[in-house]
Amino acid sequence: MNISIPVVASLIILGLLGIGLYALLAVRNLIKIIIALQIMVKGVLVAFILAGRLQGDMATAQSMALVVIVADTIVAVVGLALAVQIRRHTGKLDTTALTTLRR
Amino acid sequence: MWHILIMAGILLCAIMAIRTKRLLVSAIWLAGCSALVALFLFLLGAPEIAVVELSVGAGLVTVLFVFAINIAGDEVLPSHPVISRPLAWAVIAVSALLVGWLLVPGVNVAVPGLPESQLSSTLWQARSLDMFLIGILIFAGALAMLGLLADGKKESVES
Numbered sequence: 001m002n003i004s005i006p007v008v009a010s011l012i013i014l015g016l017l018g019i020g021l022y023a024l025l026a027v028r029n030l031i032k033i034i035i036a037l038q039i040m041v042k043g044v045l046v047a048f049i050l051a052g053r054l055q056g057d058m059a060t061a062q063s064m065a066l067v068v069i070v071a072d073t074i075v076a077v078v079g080l081a082l083a084v085q086i087r088r089h090t091g092k093l094d095t096t097a098l099t100t101l102r103r
Numbered sequence: 104m105w106h107i108l109i110m111a112g113i114l115l116c117a118i119m120a121i122r123t124k125r126l127l128v129s130a131i132w133l134a135g136c137s138a139l140v141a142l143f144l145f146l147l148g149a150p151e152i153a154v155v156e157l158s159v160g161a162g163l164v165t166v167l168f169v170f171a172i173n174i175a176g177d178e179v180l181p182s183h184p185v186i187s188r189p190l191a192w193a194v195i196a197v198s199a200l201l202v203g204w205l206l207v208p209g210v211n212v213a214v215p216g217l218p219e220s221q222l223s224s225t226l227w228q229a230r231s232l233d234m235f236l237i238g239i240l241i242f243a244g245a246l247a248m249l250g251l252l253a254d255g256k257k258e259s260v261e262s
Contacts, residue, residue: 003106003107005106005146005147008106008107008109008110009143009147010203010206010207011110012110012113012114012140012143013202013206014199014202014203014206015110015113015114015117016113016114016117017198017199017202018195018198018199019114019117019118019121020117021194021195021198022121022191022192022195023121025186025190025191025194025195026186026188026191027121029126029178031126031129031168031171031172031175032121032126032129034168035120035121035129035130035133035168036121038133038137038160038164039117039120039121039133039136042113042117042136042137042140042160045140045144045152045156046140046143046144046147049144049147049148049149049152050147052149053147053148053149058148058149058222059221059222059224059225059226060225060229060230061149062149062151062152062222062225063222063225063226063229063230063233064230064233065149065152066151066152066155066226066233066237067233067236067237069152069155069156069159069160070159070237070240070241071240072160073159073160073163073164073244074240074241074243074244074247076164076167076168077167077244077247077248077251078243078244078247078250080167080168080171080251081171081247081248081250081251083171083175084171084174084175084251085250087174087175087176087178092178093175093176093178094178
């Protein structure tokens with residue numbers, strides 16, 4: 001079986017984005033939502049590098065991917081800090097328990 | 104052949120990170136996913152980013168997750184989704200079609216040889232604004248870490 005690298009990379013991008021999006025829509029745990037975001041961003045990273053490879057401009061793709069990695073890490077830190085504070089104040093990590101609006 | 108095995112490993116780790124009930128195990132699967140993504144990035148011809156992804160994605164972020172889970176507790180929630188599963192699958196199918204539509208023209212393009220990587224000159228000269236942004240982001244991350252630790256310190260002083 002001979003599958004080219006761009007095809008494999010495209011399948012990885014589609015898979016990671018799909019798994020992350022499904023988790024974002026279906027999961028209720030705050031920390032798992034951050035994990036889902038991390039999974040989606042890994043798909044975006046592969047997409048950046050694949051685009052750079054196909055365009056022959058790896059330096060720009062790598063510099064943009066570096067910014068994405070740093071931003072993703074900061075998003076994880078801020079999200080985890082929020083999750084910990086919410087857990088301390090409400091005692092739960094469930095997103096559906098956070099609303100104060102009556103149904 | 105190696106690429107397909109790595110792809111299978113990445114997708115398996117991602118699925119297990121979502122499906123596993125315990126958060127700590129989930130974080131470990133995510134670290135495995137990061138490590139395999141780093142390996143794939145290396146094979147794609149981006150060794151610098153692969154090293155950063157391996158150290159930050161599989162190292163630092165995993166430590167942060169374990170730290171936060173230890174503080175917040177490993178809460179297992181019932182598996183009732185926020186929205187109905189058919190609707191979630193429909194959204195994913197539409198998104199996959201759109202992304203696939205963007206990807207298909209690029210897949211058939213012949214891959215050029217690996218270009219000479221000049222990351223340092225591009226990063227420090229052509230994209231110096233990005234470095235400024237990274238500095239601000241790191242500062243924001245340090246503030247968020249203080250927020251992560253602040254109340255715990257207060258509680259320990261009160262007790």
